[in-house]
Amino acid sequence: MRLLLVVLCLSSVPSSAWAKGMTSPERVTCSIAAALKFRLPPELLLAVAEMEGGKPGQWVRNANGSHDVGPMQFNTKYLAHLEKQYGITASDVATAGCYPYEVAAWRLRRHLDRDRGDLWMRAANYHSRAVAHNAKYRRKLIAKAARWQSWLHNNYASTGADSARDLAPKRPKVAAVRAARSQKTQAVEVVLAPDERELLGQLGAQAVVASSRSSGKPHAGRLEGAVQVPAHLGYRVLNAKRAWGTAQAVDWLVAAFDALLSIDAHAPAVQIHDMSLRFGGVMAGHRSHQSGRDVDVTYFTRSCRRSCGPGRVEPHELDAARQWELLAYWLKREQLEFAFIDHALQKPLFEAARTSGAAPSELARWFQYPRSATTSAGLIRHVPNHADHIHLRFRCTYDDPVCLGRRDADLAAEAGPSESEADLHDLLE
Secondary structure, eight states: OBEEEEEEEOOOOGGGGGTTTTSSSHHHHHHHHHHHHHOOOHHHHHHHHHHOOTTTTTTEEOOSOOEEETTTTHHHHHHHHHHHHOOHHHHHHSSSSSHHHHHHHHHHHHHHHHHOOOHHHHTTTTTOSSSHHHHHHHHHHHHHHHHHHHHHHHOOBBBOOOOOOOTTTTOOOOOHHHOOOOOOOOEEEEOOOOHHHHHGGGGGGHHHTOEEEEEETTTTEEEEEEEEEOBBTTTEESGGGGGGGGGGHHHHHHHHHHHHHHHHHOEEEEEEEOOOOOSSOOOTTOOOOOOOOOOOOOOOOOOOEEEOSSSSSOGGOHHHHHHHHHHHHHHHOOEEEEEEOHHHHHHHEEEEEEEETTHHHHHHHBTTTTOOTTTOOEEEEOOOOHHHHHEEEEOOOOOOOOBBBOOOOHHHHHOOTTOOOHHHHHHOO
């Protein structure tokens, strides 16, 4: 396993990590700087930061009444301990800038130094010590760290220099965390303990997941390194042969249903219709669904109990609160490029979002409604024939250079001024 010698200037980190809107310059630069300051492998903290997926000022309510706060999603129960012991408040870790990442790096370093288990189990303690939750987080963390390791290798200089210096004896003090503020970092050598070097070296085994790619556009593309949508209590896959996607898209799909069932254990199962064929390309019945980022999901209705099947849904039939809970997971984490939903069904969803506390700026950014069905605005858009299912389109990932996302300008250029809405539907569907 090579040891990293990362030369970082916060103003000049390669833009490819956030060019597709999947992460911000702040998250990348602050994660790397904080990792180096607290002697962590940068790919590890970058993976944790992506897993948490928070934003400055964000408070996400949990089923137990606690909240996850800020870019690194510190739980308020844990923050009560930090405030009592060290004076670190929720406001401190909710702020923009590098400080939340430095507190997270300090915390992660303590897990690696003090906890039992292998590197990944200790790192996953950042999320939970409960066996089931830790194992799920650990699995995803390894895959994400593999992608970040590849990205770092492609964008930063590294050296194979060896050193006998062990990380464990020196433990960062909270005083250093409290005083830390973002600053430029010069060459810093990250030297790993033997067990950490071995486990990080095994990231190469994640090549299949790391190489999972959405190639081209949704209506003219292919799928590489496909992952099949797994079985889940929250949904039923109708045709496994048509349920392949990128590793990231499938991960996001499953994570949202995990989150829904964690707070709504009695939610009925919806149906997953088509995603993509194993190698992408043209799928009968669709113009899109070619590159592993599109998936059709039936709606939650007030009448469905154990399972919510297909069929046209009227606005008064929609279980808007439950449907919004699912959609909000992806929207708050900026994982959706579009959600195609009948305009009439957008109204009850809009009201559910507003009731749940969504800010006016969020409503305007997320919804086409109350604007007309032909307005090019919002991530939730009207497209004909979507009163019986939602068509989700996940964003391109930061490390997928061959993925081509679609924007309004693309749609306008392809449809042309003389094209009808039905023709536009053909392009999208």
